[in-house]
Amino acid sequence: MVGPLIPMGVIPETWNNVIALLLGGGFGFALEASGFSSSRKIMGTFFGYDFVVLRVFFTAAVTAMTGILYFDYMGWMDASMLYINPYYVMSAIVGGIIMGMGFALGGFCPGTSFCGIAIGKIDAMFFTAGLFIGVFIFSELYPLFEGMYNSRNLGGVKIYELLGMRETVFAFLLIVAAVGMFYGAGFVEKKVRKVEY
Amino acid sequence: MAKNKRDGTFYINPYLGGVLLGLVLFGTYYITGRGLGASGAVKSTVVTAVHAVAPSHADENKYYSKFLSDDVSPMSNWLVFEVLGILAGGFLSGTIYGRLKLKVEHSPKITSKRRLIAALAGGLLFGIGSQFARGCTSGAALSGMAVLSASGIITMMAIFGSAYLFSWIFKKLWI
Numbered sequence: 001m002v003g004p005l006i007p008m009g010v011i012p013e014t015w016n017n018v019i020a021l022l023l024g025g026g027f028g029f030a031l032e033a034s035g036f037s038s039s040r041k042i043m044g045t046f047f048g049y050d051f052v053v054l055r056v057f058f059t060a061a062v063t064a065m066t067g068i069l070y071f072d073y074m075g076w077m078d079a080s081m082l083y084i085n086p087y088y089v090m091s092a093i094v095g096g097i098i099m100g101m102g103f104a105l106g107g108f109c110p111g112t113s114f115c116g117i118a119i120g121k122i123d124a125m126f127f128t129a130g131l132f133i134g135v136f137i138f139s140e141l142y143p144l145f146e147g148m149y150n151s152r153n154l155g156g157v158k159i160y161e162l163l164g165m166r167e168t169v170f171a172f173l174l175i176v177a178a179v180g181m182f183y184g185a186g187f188v189e190k191k192v193r194k195v196e197y
Numbered sequence: 198m199a200k201n202k203r204d205g206t207f208y209i210n211p212y213l214g215g216v217l218l219g220l221v222l223f224g225t226y227y228i229t230g231r232g233l234g235a236s237g238a239v240k241s242t243v244v245t246a247v248h249a250v251a252p253s254h255a256d257e258n259k260y261y262s263k264f265l266s267d268d269v270s271p272m273s274n275w276l277v278f279e280v281l282g283i284l285a286g287g288f289l290s291g292t293i294y295g296r297l298k299l300k301v302e303h304s305p306k307i308t309s310k311r312r313l314i315a316a317l318a319g320g321l322l323f324g325i326g327s328q329f330a331r332g333c334t335s336g337a338a339l340s341g342m343a344v345l346s347a348s349g350i351i352t353m354m355a356i357f358g359s360a361y362l363f364s365w366i367f368k369k370l371w372i
Contacts (some may be wrong), residue, residue: 004230011228017278019228024282025289026221027233027335032290034214039302039316041208043371046364052211057339059215060222064343067223083231085331085341087348092337095330096355099323103356104363105370106319109334110235110327113320114280118287120299126313127320131236134324135243142260149329159347170345182212195372197302 003077028115030060037115039107039123040197046104048192051185058178069171084156091149106130203295222343229275232340236327238280240264260328304371315370330355 005011011019034056035041044050072079103109106127108116113131116124138145154162160170208214225233244264248255255261291297303312327333330352332341338356341349364371 003227007230020278021282024279025286028283028286030218032287035208055211056215060218061342063219064222085348095326096352097359098326100359102319102322103360111335115287119291123316126316130317130320131324134321138328139260
C-alpha cells in the first residue's frame with residue numbers, strides 16, 4: 001500500500017479518530033516512559049545534568065526522517081504529499097523565542113504537559129491551563145500581531161532547499177550532528193554535578 | 198528487578214524511547230500525511246469554546262474565524278483525539294512504571310506555590326508562542342524535522358536556543 005494512506009484514499013476517513021487515538025497513545029507512552037512527564041528531568045538538558053530530551057528528540061527526528069526518505073525512495077510512500085508547515089520567517093523565529101521562554105519557566109511543552117497530567121502532576125495541569133489562556137490572549141490580540149504573523153511567507157520550503165544542498169547530503173549531516181551531540185552529552189553529564197529529583 | 202521497575206524511578210533507555218517515538222511519528226506521516234501535534238488541540242478547544250460562548254465575537258475575530266470555516270476541518274478534530282490518546286498512553290506508562298501520584302514536582306529550593314505560578318506563566322507564553330510559530334515542539338519542531346521543513350528546523354533552533362538562555366536566567370526555579 002502506497003502511503004500516505006488516508007490522503008491516498010486507502011483508509012476511509014471514518015477511521016480517522018480511532019487512528020488518532022492509537023497514534024496519540026503511542027506518542028504519550030513513548031514520552032512518559034522516557035521521562036517527559038517530569039519537568040525536572042526535562043530541564044536537565046538545559047543545565048547539563050540529564051540529556052534525555054536531546055537524546056529522545058533527535059533520535060525520534062532522525063528515525064522518522066530516515067523512514068520517510070527510505071519509503072519515498074522505495075516508492076512505498078509519496079513524500080511530496082506530506083504536509084509541510086509554511087515558513088513565515090519572522091513569526092516562526094519570534095514564536096520559537098517566546099516558546100523557549102515559556103519552556104524555561106514552565107519546564108514543559110504542550111505534549112509533555114499532557115503526559116504530566118496523565119500521571120497526576122499538578123504543575124502540568126497549571127502549565128496546560130496557561131496554554132489555554134495564552135492561545136486565548138493571542139487570538140484576542142491578533143490584530144496587533146497580524147502584520148508579523150503573515151509577513152515573509154516562504155511557503156512549505158525544505159531546509160536543504162534553503163541551504164542549496166541535496167536532501168540526502170543534509171540528512172546525512174543531520175545524523176552525524178545528532179551522533180556528535182549524543183557523544184558530547186555523555187561527556188558533559190560526567191562533568192556536571194548530579195541533581196536529585 | 199521487576200519490583201525495581203515499578204517504583205517510579207525506572208525510565209526506558211532514551212535511544213529506545215527515541216526510536217519508539219520516531220516510529221510513531223513515521224507511522225503518523227505514513228497513515229495521515231501529517232505529523233503529530235499538541236498545541237493544535239488547545240487551539241481547537243479555545244476556538245470552539247469562544248464560538249460557543251460568543252458566536253458573533255468569534256466570527257468577527259480574524260483569528261478565530263480562520264478556523265471556523267463551514268466545512269469543519271477534520272484535522273482539528275484529529276488532534277483532539279490524538280491528545281486524548283496522549284493522555285491514555287501516558288497513563289498506561291505511568292501505571293506500568295508506578296508513577297501515578299497527585300503531586301507538585303518542584304526544586305527543593307522553591308515552594309509549590311512558586312512552581313505553580315511559574316508553570317502557569319510558562320504555559321501562557323508557550324500558548325502565545327505556538328500560535329506565532331504555527332505549532333509547538335511537537336507539531337512544528339519535531340514533525341517539521343522529520344520532513345526537513347525549514348519552518349520546523351528554524352523553530353526548533355529558536356525554541357531550544359531561547360530555552361537554553363532563559364533557563365539560566367530562571368535557574369533558581371530549577372537547581
